[in-house]
Amino acid sequence: MKRRKTSPLSPEQTQALESAIGHSFSDRMLLTRALTHSSREGERSNERLEFLGDRVLNLVIAEALFHRFEREEEGGLATRLNALVRKETCAEVAKAVGIGPVLRLSPGEKETGGREKPAILGDACEALIAAVLLDAGFEAARAMVLGLWADYLDGVAKPPRDPKNALQEWTQGRGLGFPDYEVVGREGPDHAPVFTVAVRVRGYPEARASGPSRRAGEQAAAKLMLEAIEANGDA
Template structure:
């Protein structure tokens, strides 16, 4: 077996199951969760993307968001919606998911095409982040919400614990969110200034390519920018 084909062998999958702490009833789900599109051979009438982990990654993204949101809601009873949204963004971002994939030890088990494998796909952050979510989705489909929650508790909990008690600047969170997706830094545009000089009122929009501008208001430009950043985070996470 070539290294690129790893992830389909039952012995390999059994080792990974030990690392994940879950024995799959349907190992085909786990194998699919590890299959990058580069490893899929085109067949008539069978879309390539449907035989890669992409659909599972879509589901895993939402399962992860639900579980982390529940954890945050219970653990941070005094946090407002904007603060919860910022913490959620940090816990489900590409960087966080890629680090979790490394902690799970997923890299050696990925099924990659030869070219992607030679190009370092097993260490590529975007792929690792995607496969962390696809594996979570596979476990969710195999054993239900409680099992998925257990996996998140085990592998996301260290990052979750590190964020507790911290209050991140929403502008920083938006910039990191954009950077993780290959976008340029956000632009903050003054939409309106009103009120007297001793009590001004600012309305500012945060703009990123591919996203509708989101506005925030405040008694200073800085506060309005923070409000816009918080509103943007709430929109992209909801």
């Protein structure tokens, strides 16, 4: 019988996470690596697994959307895909299965709230997908993704509204030109940056928001601007 490789996680932690994702690891060191953040010096982090898991997630969700929305054109499928695989959605899934409490972080990252940071949670979620792939093959990873993303897939009957596109359509429709986006702040280490973005529309106070990437910050700022426009009765 093949001997199961163990991990530093307690049996209770391992069992709880495996139960939540619906997969029991043969090589639990893969699980350990998926939960190991790059802030832990001298240990193999989850960055390579995150790279692989991101591609697996995109493929599985793209295939699911392709079959579910047979009459949908590429643009609508792409909008749904982007909403389902973005880092914020991965972070929500990570929270739901309890990844945060078992993340292996440096003391400094723990003190700064690393267990709650969307970028770290999202990366760990994608790394976990890759760990399942390497442990048991593509079908096991596919089954896990479809199970954890089931509610999100059910919630995209209509393509999600892209805040940046919606804001641009609104401003151009009223002769206000293009919204102006500017990165006004960047904090955090290179592996977990936080970008603060301001968006300006003529005649309205600027809106500011933050995200784990410039695009995420722009999307969040556009959403706030749209909410302000709607609250002002101008939508």
